Amino acid sequence: DTGVxxxxxxxxxxxxxxxxxxCDPISEHNRLYWYRQTLGQGPEFLTYFQNEAQLEKSRxxxxxxxxxxxxxxxxTLEIQRTEQGDSAMYLCASSKWGWDRGSSGANxxxxxxxxxxxxx
Amino acid sequence: AQRVTQPEKxxxxxxxxxxxxxxxxxxxxSPELFWYVQYSxxxxxxxxxxxxxxxxKGFTADLNKGETSFHLKKxxxxxxxxxxxxxxxxxxxxxxxxxVFGQGTRLTINP
Numbered sequence: 290d291t292g293v294x295x296x297x298x299x300x301x302x303x304x305x306x307x308x309x310x311x312c313d314p315i316s317e318h319n320r321l322y323w324y325r326q327t328l329g330q331g332p333e334f335l336t337y338f339q340n341e342a343q344l345e346k347s348r349x350x351x352x353x354x355x356x357x358x359x360x361x362x363x364x365t366l367e368i369q370r371t372e373q374g375d376s377a378m379y380l381c382a383s384s385k386w387g388w389d390r391g392s393s394g395a396n397x398x399x400x401x402x403x404x405x406x407x408x409x
Numbered sequence: 410a411q412r413v414t415q416p417e418k419x420x421x422x423x424x425x426x427x428x429x430x431x432x433x434x435x436x437x438x439s440p441e442l443f444w445y446v447q448y449s450x451x452x453x454x455x456x457x458x459x460x461x462x463x464x465x466k467g468f469t470a471d472l473n474k475g476e477t478s479f480h481l482k483k484x485x486x487x488x489x490x491x492x493x494x495x496x497x498x499x500x501x502x503x504x505x506x507x508x509v510f511g512q513g514t515r516l517t518i519n520p
Binding site for chain 1 (some may be wrong): 415
C-alpha cells in the first residue's frame with residue numbers, strides 16, 4: 290500500500306466540459322474525504338464518506354459537483370459544466386474511524402498528492 | 410461556525426532562532442487541534458495533534474482554551490523546517506469528522 294493515490298495529477302479542460310477525479314484510499318481506511326485548495330488558501334472541506342455512505346456535504350459543493358464511493362473503496366469526484374472558478378487543487382484524504390485514543394492514529398487524515406484542475 | 414486563523418502568511422527566521430507559528434480558533438465546544446505540514450513538492454502530512462501531547466521534529470504545541478490558541482513552537486529552527494504549515498480544527502473528538510483548516514503560514518529558515 291503506497292498511501293492515498295489520486296488520478297490524474299493534472300487536468301486541463303475547457304470551460305463547460307465535465308471532469309472526473311479518482312481517489313484510492315489506504316486499503317484499511319473506511320473514511321474518505323474530498324477537499325479543495327485554491328492558491329493562498331488552506332484546504333476547504335467538500336464532502337466525506339464512511340464506507341459507501343456520503344455522510345456530509347459542504348454548502349460549497351454546488352449541484353455541478355457529485356462524489357461517489359460505490360463499493361466503499363475508491364471514490365470519484367465529478368464536476369459537470371466546469372467553470373474557471375473551479376480551477377483548484379482537489380485533495381483526497383482517508384482515515385480509519387475508531388474510538389480516538391490519541392496515539393492510535395485513528396481518525397488522523399492521510400492526504401493524497403492532489404489533482405490539479407485548470408479550467409481555460 | 411468553526412474558524413481557524415493563522416495571522417501570518419509568511420514567517421522568516423534564521424537557523425538556530427526560535428520559531429512560533431500562531432494559530433487561533435473560534436469554536437464553542439471542545440475541539441481537537443492539529444498542525445499539518447507540507448514540504449516542497451510533498452503532500453500534506455500530519456505534524457502533531459494536541460491530544461497526543463508529543464514533540465515531533467522538535468515542535469510542540471499547547472492548546473490554550475482560554476486564549477483559543479494552538480501556537481506551534483520550536484526552540485531552534487533548522488533549514489529543513491522550511492515548509493507550509495497549516496493549523497486545523499476538528500469539532501469535538503467524537504463529533505464531526507471534517508477538519509477546518511487555516512490559510513497556512515509559509516515558514517522560511519534562512520541559513
